[in-house]
Amino acid sequence: MKIKITFPDGSKKEYEKGITPLQIAEEISKGLAKEIVSARLNDKEVDLNYKIMYDSSLIFYKFKDDEGKKVYWHSTSHIMAQAVKRFYPDVKVAIGPAIENGFYYDFDKKTPFSDNDLEKIEEEMQRIIDENFFFERREVTRNEALEIFKNLGEDYKIELINELPSEEQISIYVLGDFVDLCKGPHLLSTNKVKAFKLLKVSGAYWRGDEKNKMLQRIYGISFPSEKELKTYLEKLNEAEKRDHRRLGKELDLFGFYEEVGAGLVHWHPKGGLIRNIIEDFWKKEHYKAGYDIVYTPHIGKSNLWETSGHLGFYSENMYAPMKIDEQDYYIRPMNCPFHIMIYKSKLRSYRELPIKYAELGTVYRYERSGVLHGLMRVRGFTQDDAHIICTPSQLENEVVKLLDFSIFFLKSFGFENFEIFLSTRPDKFVGKKEDWDKATQSLKNALEISKLPYKIDEGEGVFYGPKIDIKVKDALNRSWQCTTLQFDFNLPEQFGMKYIGEDNKEHRPFMIHRALLGSLERFFGVLIEHYAGNFPLWLAPVQVKVIPISENHFEYGKKILSYLKEKEIRAKINLENEKIGYKIREAENEKIPYMIIVGDKEIENQNISVRKHLKGDLGVFLLGEFIEKLKREVQKKTTK
């Protein structure tokens, strides 16, 4: 009996019935057979030794494919679980999936794993790999599966089996002395794993729910070669070097103080200077784009927060109230109610709309101590917030403008790649379905008009409205959420916002909350990591360092310094009694974009030598010519 196999390029070929993907690959080429890790048969991912019985389409997956990585990592997690079970037979296994970078496995073990344990487990894994067990798939009935895992005492697996849909084919994989419930597919055998490393241990709740028992999780990663593992570990190292917390300290940009409290940022002078530049730019552009900049209080009475609904749905993130004249006041977690007050201070006509209030508004939110993380997750931060209040017919156009404005901002800071998500109505929501549909459609239209590619996150909207989020990709290709643009059905209703329409009747305006950079703290953290602390000229706290070669050149250096300052270049001079190499090293470590080096030659020719950070000597310039170059670079916000 012959069957027909269709390949991704559309070509077809006949094979004996019962042939496996591996055998087909072997016929094509030995190299291919060696490289593939799994296959897709029609719409189902299968093991390489799966017997093909019918005409099918076939795709091979290699490690470099996402599907292949998943299989590879998932298989490694099974090897790890087997190793753990060999050491600790009483441990119960929970789940062990592949994740974005590697895999983990959760274990129910009385005492947590130590780093020592990790080494032991790694050695045992290597033994399992050397023993080269087959990942043997068996399809079983529900009762058989329950029987097997009951005998093994694997309670978590039983829970999982009971939750599988009734029509699901249940499968188990046998790996030597280890049996696991698993849908598959897997590698053919354990020695396909060439290089692996266990990275960290942590606690993790069963199914991510804090009401459940805390399990012990081990994370790891694996690759088809030692070299790839090495490259990956180096990349981790590189990320660590540009960690904003480390650079924040090294470059003296910001700090946290135990005496003050967790998650409360102090911007040191250099960080403050950068922030000020960002804020100036932000304000200028907002005025240009038709926003009004407002300033509002940081606390407000409890009634305000009751009306807004924050005390109902956001109280978990709010700090306890303080009593002032017998009244409860809350420190603000958001700026919206205050902006709404300004809107409501007058009767508004449709002719005034859209009204756009912008504020660099500092807010305070309670974040659980364990989730705080440098500048990325803090308890007090400043949103670059705005509220756009418009008529329903203006909505779409306003969103188009907003998207354009957001992308302009992000690009100004050197981000070129974005991921855009549209989140739609969740299960719990306020407002009418039809209104949601209309608003969601407007957001969609705006994205289409802006020709921005986006993904839809079904049901991931906030309860008060659909939203668009923009994530930026940084230099290491990690994504960070910055811009969020949220439609709000709730607050205009709660606060009874209105405007007088063309028909001389009262209408309810639409309102959009938006933050472009997100929070200044978080955005600063992202910027630091994106640039690895090497800020572009327009943002660098010190733009130029003047370095005289010896004491004889101090006077000439000072003259240059004062001229630079006169031209509003942020410059410093190094008057230390050190050798030139040492001073250059210092300036390089401080990541100052340009160095001006002056000695006898420069004095004689009345010029300067310029050295660029990370690049080296640029040669000789006239001072005026160099300043022009700097001005152009600042103007263009050049990032390279």
Added chain:
RNA sequence: GCCAUCAUAGCUCAGUGGUAGAGCAACUGAUUCGUAAUCAGUAGAUCGUGGGUUCAAGUCCCGCUGAUGGCUCCA
């Protein structure tokens, strides 16, 4: 909040029950130097904090504060 790890000089780190150490930074002196570290010297710590065990605690135990990695990825 929960699990784990951690907190020693300004910074990075050593010190596993018996007299607190190093490198860098700082300061002083010498050196006056051409594109990523000149040499020598000086000073700097109630070992995060509060309690306990012990003849003796940086070190062992408990509380607190703060930091770090996780706690979303569904066999």
